[in-house]
Amino acid sequence: MAESASLDTRAGRYGSFRSLRHVNYRLWFAGSLVSNTGTWMQRTAQDWLVLTELTHRDARAVGIVMALQFAPQFLLLPWTGAAADHMDRRKLLMLTQAAMGLLSLALGVLTVLHVIRLWEVYLFAFLSGSAAALDAPVRQTFVGELVGDGDLANAVALNSTSFNAARMVGPAVSGLCIAAIGTGWAFVVNGLSFFAVLVSLAALRRDQLYGGVRPPRKPGSLFEGFRYVAGRPDLRAIALMLFLIGTFGLNFPIFISTMAVGVFHANAAQYGVLSSAIAVGTFAGAFIATGSHPRFSMLTGGAGLFGRGCLLAALAPGYWFFAAALVLIGLATLTVTNRSNTIMQLTSDPAMRGRVMAIRLAIALGGTPIGAPLVGWVAHGWGPRWALGVGALSGILAMLVGLRYQRRNS
Numbered sequence: 001m002a003e004s005a006s007l008d009t010r011a012g013r014y015g016s017f018r019s020l021r022h023v024n025y026r027l028w029f030a031g032s033l034v035s036n037t038g039t040w041m042q043r044t045a046q047d048w049l050v051l052t053e054l055t056h057r058d059a060r061a062v063g064i065v066m067a068l069q070f071a072p073q074f075l076l077l078p079w080t081g082a083a084a085d086h087m088d089r090r091k092l093l094m095l096t097q098a099a100m101g102l103l104s105l106a107l108g109v110l111t112v113l114h115v116i117r118l119w120e121v122y123l124f125a126f127l128s129g130s131a132a133a134l135d136a137p138v139r140q141t142f143v144g145e146l147v148g149d150g151d152l153a154n155a156v157a158l159n160s161t162s163f164n165a166a167r168m169v170g171p172a173v174s175g176l177c178i179a180a181i182g183t184g185w186a187f188v189v190n191g192l193s194f195f196a197v198l199v200s201l202a203a204l205r206r207d208q209l210y211g212g213v214r215p216p217r218k219p220g221s222l223f224e225g226f227r228y229v230a231g232r233p234d235l236r237a238i239a240l241m242l243f244l245i246g247t248f249g250l251n252f253p254i255f256i257s258t259m260a261v262g263v264f265h266a267n268a269a270q271y272g273v274l275s276s277a278i279a280v281g282t283f284a285g286a287f288i289a290t291g292s293h294p295r296f297s298m299l300t301g302g303a304g305l306f307g308r309g310c311l312l313a314a315l316a317p318g319y320w321f322f323a324a325a326l327v328l329i330g331l332a333t334l335t336v337t338n339r340s341n342t343i344m345q346l347t348s349d350p351a352m353r354g355r356v357m358a359i360r361l362a363i364a365l366g367g368t369p370i371g372a373p374l375v376g377w378v379a380h381g382w383g384p385r386w387a388l389g390v391g392a393l394s395g396i397l398a399m400l401v402g403l404r405y406q407r408r409n410s
Contacts, residue, residue, distance in 0.1 A: 019155040024204045025146040031200025033162045035097070038193025040170025041177065042104060044275050045186035046121065047253040048178055048268060049111065051261060054118045059258045059384070061118065063376025066253060069125040070368035072133035073361050081225050081358025084137040085351065090209075093142060094201050096135035101194030103128045104187050111184030137358040140341065144353070148210040153342050160282070160338045167279030175272020225355025234296065234347065235356070237405035238340050239363050241303055241398040245336055247367030248394035249306060251375045252278060255313070255391065256326070258384035264319045277323040281330025285338070296343065300402030302335025307395025314388035332395070337364070 019025050047062055055061045073080075083092060107124045110116040140156075147155045174186045229235045256274050260266040266274070309329035316322035340360065348356045379387035 016154070017158065019147045019151045019158050022147050022151070022208070024208055025143075025155060025158075027200040027203050028143075028146055029158065029162055031197040032159070033166060034196035035193045036163050036166030037170045037173070038104075038190035040167050040275075040279075041174040041186045042190035043253065044171040044174040044272055045178055045183045046125075047257045048174075048271060049116075049183045050118065050121060051257045053183065054116070054121065057258075057261055059254055059376040059379040059387075060373065061376075062254050062257060063251070063372040063374075065121060065125045066251065066372035066376075067369035068122050069129040069132075070365040070372075072126065072130040073136070073365040074367075074369070076130065076133045077358055077362040080134050080137050080362075081355030083134060084141050084354025084358060086354075087138075089138050089142040089145065090201055090204065090206075092138050093135065094198060096131050096138070097194050097197045097201070099131040100128055100135070101191050101198075103131070103191075104194070105191030108184045108187030108189075108191055111187055112182065113184075116184075133361075136361050137354050140345070140357045140361075141354045144345070144350075145209045146204075149346075149350075153346060156342045156345065157338060160285075160334060163282075165279075165283055168276045168283055171275030171279070172272045175269040175275075178268040178272075225352060225359055228349070228352050229356060229359055232347075233405065233409070235344060237401055238299065238344060239360070241299065241336070241401050242340055242360065242364040243367050244394045244398040244401070245303060245306060246364035247371035248375065249310065249371075249391040249398075250333065250364070251368070251372050251387070251391065254372065254376050254379055255384065255388055258379045258387065259313075259316075259322060262384055264322070266319065270319070274319075274323055274326060278326040278330040278333075281327040281332070282334040283330075284327075285331040285334030295339075296402070296406060298335060299339040299343070300399055300406060302332050302339060303395050303402055304399035305395075306332035306336060307392045307399060308332075310388050310392035310395060314385045314392060336398075340364075 020029065046065065050061050050065055051057055051059070103124055107116070107121070110120060143155045143159060144152050177186045177189070229239060252275075256278070257271065260271040260274050264270075306329060309325055309332050313322055313325035313329060316325055341357075344356055344360055345353055375387045375390055378390060
């Protein structure tokens, strides 16, 4: 009996799903899975709406939408990180999730009624991006309150598993939804999906939350995170790698939509399959990550794999070869994003985590206003294969940054 209990204890401690022992994390995981599926439905539908319904295959318009959607990650820094460190994270998440849900419903209604205009899509992208900029660092640091530092790495990996499981299902469902009943209903479904997160947040057992460190408010605390990151060579190296890949490589809406429509002449359902293909790789990578300890070398290897995957996609002779290359890109993307997230959280002072995560997100996503229009211009003027070449170069350069840091600190 004692031996059986010992085995159960070790399985709970070292199992790939050990974070699910925490009832609060189980509630959060379930709500996030539903909401993430809706989010990926909307992202796929939004790109399709802009590229095929509101413009004539104008990749530049998709780039502008991406730029407006992710610009707030940079514009609202450092206030988003300070909010994550100083405010009640559960209440703040309820506010941001409700805001994003209402914006999705409004966009859906306008699209279903066939009165949506391109400038309105731009406006909704910016407003949703502003809410997401406040939501993202809070959501990432809130995981520590659900499971504690002991299971934080596993919880981050399971979050990625949830996100990428939804990424596999959402685009495919969105493609079928667009083909069957129209683009707008994908937005409506996403708006309703946010209620799952709101219910899970309301149901959390507050007495079982792990109290996070709340630093005192003082003059200059908003910019303290910049000084903290600047003083850490490892964080600086990760930040530069994320900037390169985030700015010039993580432009999948442009890559996939322009290749699908312009090169392979795919329909909405086939486009959804391609968007799900990249999620197959990210899901596999997330599942592998649940049982492994993050190392900097994994981040460097992921960057190199990303560059090679983009190169293969650029040279793809056919639809299914391109889909296979997207699986490889997805695996590499998850490796870079997950490892950087976990390393930066676990090695940062708990009182600084919110600001460090906000800086991480601002660098990884805030460069999109620079990269997305540029990549969109390349795809529109030179073709989507050249745009993927830009992504390949970003991965190779990021790998070189990682190798340089490892050589200096070996």
